[in-house]
Amino acid sequence: MIRIQQLGQQFNATKSTLTIQDSRSGKKYEIPISNNFIKASDLEKIKDEKGSIIRSYDPGYMNTVNCTSKISFIDGDNGILEYRGYPIEQLAEKSTYLEVAFLLIYGELPTQLQYDKWCKKIQTHTFVHQDLYGLLSQFRYDAHPMGMVISSLSAVSTLHPEANPALSGQNIYADQKSKNKQIHRMIGSITTITALAYRNRIGRQPNQPHQQLGYVDNFLYMMDRLNESNYTPHPTITKVLDILFILHAEHELNCSTSAVRHLTSSGVDIYTAIAGAAAALYGPKHGGANEAVLRMLEKIGSKQNIPQFIENVKNKKALLFGFGHRVYKSYDPRAKIVKQLAYQVFDLVGKDPLIEIALELENIALNDKYFKDRSLYPNVDFYTGIIYKALGFPTDMFPLLFAIPRISGWLAHWCEFLDDPENKIVRPRQNYQGYKTREYVPIDQRKQTDAYIHASSTSFSTRRNVSVKK
DSSP: OHHHHHHHHHHHHOOOEEEEEOTTTOOEEEEEOBTTBOOGGGGGGOBOTTOOBOOOOOGGGTTOOOOOOOSEEEETTTTEEEETTEEHHHHHHHOOHHHHHHHHHHSSOOOHHHHHHHHHHHHHTTSOOHHHHHHHHTSOTTOOHHHHHHHHHHHHHHHOGGGOHHHHOTTGGGSHHHHHHHHHHHHHHHHHHHHHHHHHHTTOOOOOOOTTSOHHHHHHHHHHOOSOSSOOOOHHHHHHHHHHHHHHSOOSSOHHHHHHHHHHTTTOOHHHHHHHHHHHHTSTTTTTHHHHHHHHHHHHOSGGGHHHHHHHHHTTSSOOOSBOOSSOSSOOHHHHHHHHHHHHHHHHHOOOTHHHHHHHHHHHHHTOHHHHHTTOOBOTHHHHHHHHHHTTOOGGGHHHHHHHHHHHHHHHHHHHHHHOTTOOOOOOOOOOOSOOSOOOOOGGGOOOOOOOOOOOOOGGGHHHHHHHHO
């Protein structure tokens, strides 16, 4: 109620209105404007002669505000990204990933005492239920690790029925201690689950979490240790990955974060909601973008082939990945930081040949009128994939290196959604253009339609298909 009153005060405090004249009836409507948006519910005042309410149509939510948030701020025109008011450049330079995760979820940077307790809680929950080891071991050797992790995250909800609103009551997350427990468990377990998926892929036994190592060090330890008794990751690699985790931790209402809010609105448990968000991140238009950049650069092959590639892009014969963004109309501020990190990695492990192609491609694109007119600047995915490749991560692990840090942003939005009384279960409207009411026709009286019902078939089905047709 307080929130609704605050919104009401916002609208009353500003005298700005949008005047709409309905040409059908000649009526005029004054719609209040606040913070440069109008409330969609105010459009319900406008009706046709039959009383039908006018609605806005916005596929992809290109111009729709669906929540009020205090977590991150993006100014796409000027290339600004802030977490809780802190510029991303300062956080990348001065902070750590776990400190940033605390900031995103709780709204302020922690004190030393809070930070120490927070890290200890997270590290405690890097130990996961034994059943997850058995589950992950059942996946095929060539299963995509993202599919393995999504399935495992969903399975976690079955291991903790006490944390499931469908089983333990819809108000269990109203208790802050219960909510904190899920936050600690989620951030802690994601690195272990990811490492288990990786070890399963390469046919090696899992490593137990190391309690004396930090968050990123422990993740790399679980992935890479063989039989060394005192194995520790290289500090430069740890620092680079920690900064990349900061850069990927949160980015407003992207596809996967919106999925968290959408699923949370139904009252589902946090593990299922996070699994759904990870599934959204799996898509090549979202979390799979840095993998697509790498494959694009490999396909270009050499700097000599870039001019032809650019022409193919302009003629829509090729796709350009790693440039442009839905919200940024200038250089992605994260991309500038990642570009600097790339050179730190190359100084350590050697320069990847793809970096020369990337630099030349960036130089040509930034000076080409076609790309400048379309505000196509490098985004965070452009150099991230090159860094991961240089560090020896398999290409299909890239989306997981995105998902691990983004969980803190998802959890921040989960908490914010739960605490905001204004939020309701998500239920958009549709523009129905199908048949009007028609009568059921018995099967022997129906006409053949042109519906295509055949499915693709592999060569493995050849013998069977021939036998079935005889």
